[in-house]
Amino acid sequence: MRLLLVFALLLLGGAVALILAVQHQSYVIEKFNQVRLILLDGQGADCLAELEDLGVDFTTLGNQGTKKCPVLNAVKLSNLGQTNISTPVVLSCPAATKLAHWARDIEAQRISHVGALNCRNMRGSRIMSEHSFGLAIDITAIDDAVVSKHWTNVGARGKKLRFAAQIACQHFSNVLTPNTNKLHKGHFHFDYGLGYKCDAQP
Ligand SMILES: [Zn+2]
Incomplete structure (x- = not known):
């Protein structure tokens, strides 16, 4: 008992x-x-001036988004200076400058992406994604190197992707790649948010 x-x-x-x-x-x-x-910090006019110095074609949109998902000092990017982008993309200015620096450092002719702005939780979590604030972008290809196909490729395209991911770690807070998990087997996730994660090694 x-x-x-x-x-x-x-x-x-x-x-x-x-x-x-x-x-x-x-x-x-x-x-x-x-x-x-x-x-969150949009970094004001200084950030826009930096973007201009980088030769980026952009339009300023001011503060965008919603109360839950504000996008501070939003800019719509048409290209990244010497680097073309598959479709124009809206980002909060601080993330836009990071992207432009990265594209310049890797000497990319063209990058393809599957979106940036998206008011949502991180997948599999209730923490808000950095995509919610215009601080993240998902990259699918750099020139002829496709993340879903060439990440572990031993040739030039694989090297280009791995180099691009390593350089991204110098600019962004979080760099997620196919090495991170299955959710990222087809794209790189770069964000300028909190924390630090660099999954640049295949
Ligand atoms: Zn993402």
Whole structure:
């Protein structure tokens, strides 16, 4: 009988701990998302001047987005100086300058992307994605090197992609590649957000 009581108490304690953990996690994630918004910085006219110095063709859009997903000092990029982009892309200015520096450093003629701006959570998480704030871009190809095909290629195209990812680590906070997980087997994710992750090695 006493054993049964101990077992019941253990079960109850476990259930309470589980509930607390889940509630606590929600609280932490909610707070993180709130703090993330406070830390956003569009970097004003200095950032736009830097973009101009880099020879980028862009239009200024001011502050865009929503309360949940503000895009500060938004710019629409038509090209990155010497580098063409597959379709114009809207980014928050600080991420745009990072992208332009990166494209110049790797001497890319053309980059292809599958979007930047997207108000959503990180996949498999309730933390807001940096795509929400115009601080991230997903790159699928650089010149003739295609991420989904050539990431582990031993030839020139593979080398180009791996070099591009390494250089991206110098400019962006987070660089995710096919090396990161299956979600990124077809594109590079670059963002200028919090934290630091560099998955440049294949
Ligand atoms: Zn992404």
